Amino acid sequence: MKKPNEYKLRVKMGYFVVLFFMIAGSISCTNTKSGLSHSKVNVVAEIRLIPQPLTKEITKGTFDIVPTTRWILASDNAAAQRGIEIVLEEFQKATRFPLKLEKDLTAGKVKNALVFNLNGDKEKLGKEGYTLSVTPGNVSISAATPAGVFYGLQTLRQLFPPELEDNSFKANGWSLPCVEITDKPRFVWRGDMLDVSRHFLPFEFMKKNIDYLARYKMNTFHWHLTDDQGWRIESKKYPRLTEIGAWRVDHNDQLWWVRQPQKPGEKATYGGYYTQDEIREVVKYAAERFITVVPEIDMPGHSRATIASIPEIFCDGSGGPFTVGTGGVRSGNTLCPGKEETFKFIETLLTEVLPLFPGDYFDIGGDEANKSSWMKCPRCQARIKSEGLKDEHELQSYFIGRVEKIVNSHGKKLIGWDEILEGGLAPNAAVMSWRGERGGIMAAKMGHDVVMTPMDYCYINLLQGIPALEPPVPDLGTSQARLSTVYSYDPVPAELTEEEAKHVLGTQGNLWGEFVLNEADANYMLLPRLLAIAEVGWTPKNNRIWDDFVVRLEYNLKRLNNLGIKYAPSMYNVEVSTQMSEKEGFVKLALSTEHGKAPIRYSLDGSDPNENSELYKNPFDIDRTVMIKAAVFRGPSKIGRTTEKSPLIHKAAGITPVFSHPASKELGNAEARSLTDCLRGTLSRNSKEWVAFEGVDMIATLDLRTQKSVSSILVGCMERQSQRIFWPQKVDVLGSVDGTDFRLLGSVSNTVENRRESRAKDFKVSFPASEFRFIRIQAANVGACPAWSADAGKKALLYADEIIVE
Numbered sequence: 001m002k003k004p005n006e007y008k009l010r011v012k013m014g015y016f017v018v019l020f021f022m023i024a025g026s027i028s029c030t031n032t033k034s035g036l037s038h039s040k041v042n043v044v045a046e047i048r049l050i051p052q053p054l055t056k057e058i059t060k061g062t063f064d065i066v067p068t069t070r071w072i073l074a075s076d077n078a079a080a081q082r083g084i085e086i087v088l089e090e091f092q093k094a095t096r097f098p099l100k101l102e103k104d105l106t107a108g109k110v111k112n113a114l115v116f117n118l119n120g121d122k123e124k125l126g127k128e129g130y131t132l133s134v135t136p137g138n139v140s141i142s143a144a145t146p147a148g149v150f151y152g153l154q155t156l157r158q159l160f161p162p163e164l165e166d167n168s169f170k171a172n173g174w175s176l177p178c179v180e181i182t183d184k185p186r187f188v189w190r191g192d193m194l195d196v197s198r199h200f201l202p203f204e205f206m207k208k209n210i211d212y213l214a215r216y217k218m219n220t221f222h223w224h225l226t227d228d229q230g231w232r233i234e235s236k237k238y239p240r241l242t243e244i245g246a247w248r249v250d251h252n253d254q255l256w257w258v259r260q261p262q263k264p265g266e267k268a269t270y271g272g273y274y275t276q277d278e279i280r281e282v283v284k285y286a287a288e289r290f291i292t293v294v295p296e297i298d299m300p301g302h303s304r305a306t307i308a309s310i311p312e313i314f315c316d317g318s319g320g321p322f323t324v325g326t327g328g329v330r331s332g333n334t335l336c337p338g339k340e341e342t343f344k345f346i347e348t349l350l351t352e353v354l355p356l357f358p359g360d361y362f363d364i365g366g367d368e369a370n371k372s373s374w375m376k377c378p379r380c381q382a383r384i385k386s387e388g389l390k391d392e393h394e395l396q397s398y399f400i401g402r403v404e405k406i407v408n409s410h411g412k413k414l415i416g417w418d419e420i421l422e423g424g425l426a427p428n429a430a431v432m433s434w435r436g437e438r439g440g441i442m443a444a445k446m447g448h449d450v451v452m453t454p455m456d457y458c459y460i461n462l463l464q465g466i467p468a469l470e471p472p473v474p475d476l477g478t479s480q481a482r483l484s485t486v487y488s489y490d491p492v493p494a495e496l497t498e499e500e501a502k503h504v505l506g507t508q509g510n511l512w513g514e515f516v517l518n519e520a521d522a523n524y525m526l527l528p529r530l531l532a533i534a535e536v537g538w539t540p541k542n543n544r545i546w547d548d549f550v551v552r553l554e555y556n557l558k559r560l561n562n563l564g565i566k567y568a569p570s571m572y573n574v575e576v577s578t579q580m581s582e583k584e585g586f587v588k589l590a591l592s593t594e595h596g597k598a599p600i601r602y603s604l605d606g607s608d609p610n611e612n613s614e615l616y617k618n619p620f621d622i623d624r625t626v627m628i629k630a631a632v633f634r635g636p637s638k639i640g641r642t643t644e645k646s647p648l649i650h651k652a653a654g655i656t657p658v659f660s661h662p663a664s665k666e667l668g669n670a671e672a673r674s675l676t677d678c679l680r681g682t683l684s685r686n687s688k689e690w691v692a693f694e695g696v697d698m699i700a701t702l703d704l705r706t707q708k709s710v711s712s713i714l715v716g717c718m719e720r721q722s723q724r725i726f727w728p729q730k731v732d733v734l735g736s737v738d739g740t741d742f743r744l745l746g747s748v749s750n751t752v753e754n755r756r757e758s759r760a761k762d763f764k765v766s767f768p769a770s771e772f773r774f775i776r777i778q779a780a781n782v783g784a785c786p787a788w789s790a791d792a793g794k795k796a797l798l799y800a801d802e803i804i805v806e
Helices: 004-014 023-027 078-095 146-159 203-215 276-287 304-309 340-356 372-376 378-386 392-409 438-445 483-487 519-526 529-538 546-562 672-676
Strands: 055-065 070-073 101-103 113-117 130-134 138-142 174-183 189-195 220-224 292-299 361-365 413-417 430-433 450-452 504-511 575-580 587-592 600-603 620-622 628-634 637-645 691-694 698-719 730-736 743-749 759-780 797-805
Touching: 070 078, 078 101, 078 146, 113 146, 130 146, 138 146, 146 174, 146 203, 189 203, 189 529, 203 220, 203 276, 203 519, 220 504, 276 292, 276 340, 292 340, 340 392, 361 392, 372 378, 372 392, 378 392, 392 413, 430 438, 438 450, 483 529, 483 546, 504 519, 504 529, 519 529, 529 546, 575 637, 587 600, 672 691, 672 698, 672 797, 698 730, 743 759, 759 797
Parallel strands: 070 101, 070 113, 113 138, 189 220, 189 504, 220 292, 292 361, 361 413, 413 430, 430 450, 450 504
Antiparallel strands: 055 174, 130 138, 130 174, 575 587, 587 620, 600 628, 628 637, 691 797, 698 759, 698 797, 730 743, 730 759
């Protein structure tokens, strides 16, 4: 099992894989006939925009930007002026031209000029739309608001070639391709969330994250400032929140979910917080880029850091003292709604900190509130009785309702994760739907606004590629949110009517911080998935096509390369799968990438592939065990990582077993042929090689087609008890000549013990060589999760990855 510090090391090692795309042609600007170096030639960008605009018409010619080109604001608006100046400052560093914004309210179609104005049609363009016209004579950006002008400038930035971001590149001029664009966003909420509680991220990275959002027309930064593992916002009214709550014992060398509480004498050394002045600076920096900062202060649950600092707002007699920094959702992390002191604390705190954030929303969190302390608390039970509440769920609703009144009194709206629906939703609250879409659908049908951010599509802390090639995430290694999955999301559920769909504000990506130790880790997980989220939030669904997005994405990755930003190459990593072959004793090997069209080169002799290795075209037959190594190459440059796989050819290869009990369609891979595809599973539950059986035995029968000499049968199984996956209690192997009369060939028994770590095990039965045509494997599921399990009584899962017949 890898540990989190190894995760950081693997990420850094992965960054040595530098991605250079389409090197021949578009990056090189040398004119060999004239002998001109690239510093003397204007480079024209390909029109590869992200997000994809509403309408785009490419016209003939280019507009040439030279040192004498004028930049003119034809409107008197300070916000628009500041937004343009921010982008011009960046342009000036790259172009080395003395760029200066002029004000000329009478400017029309001035020659050799870029003109910005606020005369756009608001009914047509809305609050964030714009038109952009590039002709050989001039460039104009029109919008109804300063935000629209700013977003038009971000599109203009992408009409410059990627060399704009290369500080070493020098040119006498820059040329923009001529184009006519009319554009506006689909949704009003487009952004990301950074969790800085689990691991504290530097103040300066907050600005870098805002820069990412601004470049791709996103407008919301959700700042997860508090949780069980750390309090990150300064309070002058309650200094203990940062004196105590911002620090924990450094356990970064241990698995996240098994970290122990701070012991007597242990010093809390890991953490940090943002001062109020730093927060004001981040909020101002964001506002100048038309981004709203939405703060989240978790309550009533996920509040262990709060309770460790202010213990009097926890339920009396429910344990303690409490320290900061234990792993998951546990008792001792939920505020007491039975005490008036709790609401006095909340009101005093919010009165102090809410003015730091001028946006419309405050996020209460509200998720995963452990109510066990409420059940034992006399004050909570008295509150339930005095308020006429039904149960602890309604007590949570009571808590949310009271906090909402405080939030509303400061001119803000309350938003929280979908658990705030439990017991009834507060009157004006909005919902972030993360446990799938059900909560968002319920809220929208009730007339409440929602942000759709379901975990399967929007949790960008999850693995984004083939688990074996990703930095190891020991405790979350079973879940994935691949780039194509993120891109495929439609924030408007089909169940909503047109009127109900108006309550869908938009979407965001969530980067939870359990395994994000630093800026490099954050960049790796954010990018390029953040660009997919940007397009999901901005572009109409019928304008989004994966194959087209990939081409545009590659061009934008050049920009990230030039900025020195290291991102995940996961969509280029090669996946090996097998298919049935027409030839007995053979299987077909198939290679693919998430990208879909990247050139794959491979070897079968164990050597590392290079640009001269065999180019993969179609699936091919193999009849022996080989070591295949494969990677994507563009010219001499390898893109992504090298896949290594050794398909194990055996006597049942490619033969589809018949199950007596069906495999689970919701968990693992329900395809029976996965058990004889010659590929072993990793410790990722999402690995396609695993077949899951829920609460029932695996009984698999194989027809070998002809009688064959067999001397051993092996079945590989996985155990991950934290997710109800247990090894079988017993494996029986039976053989038959006619498929009717089976005799027992041998058994392997197993004792089910309490184990925290995940592991794989081969259950092998050997016997004297005998002739059989039919083989049956019976693996006994433990049935129900044992009493000592966190899921005691629930149906246990049995996971198998390969039946090997020798």
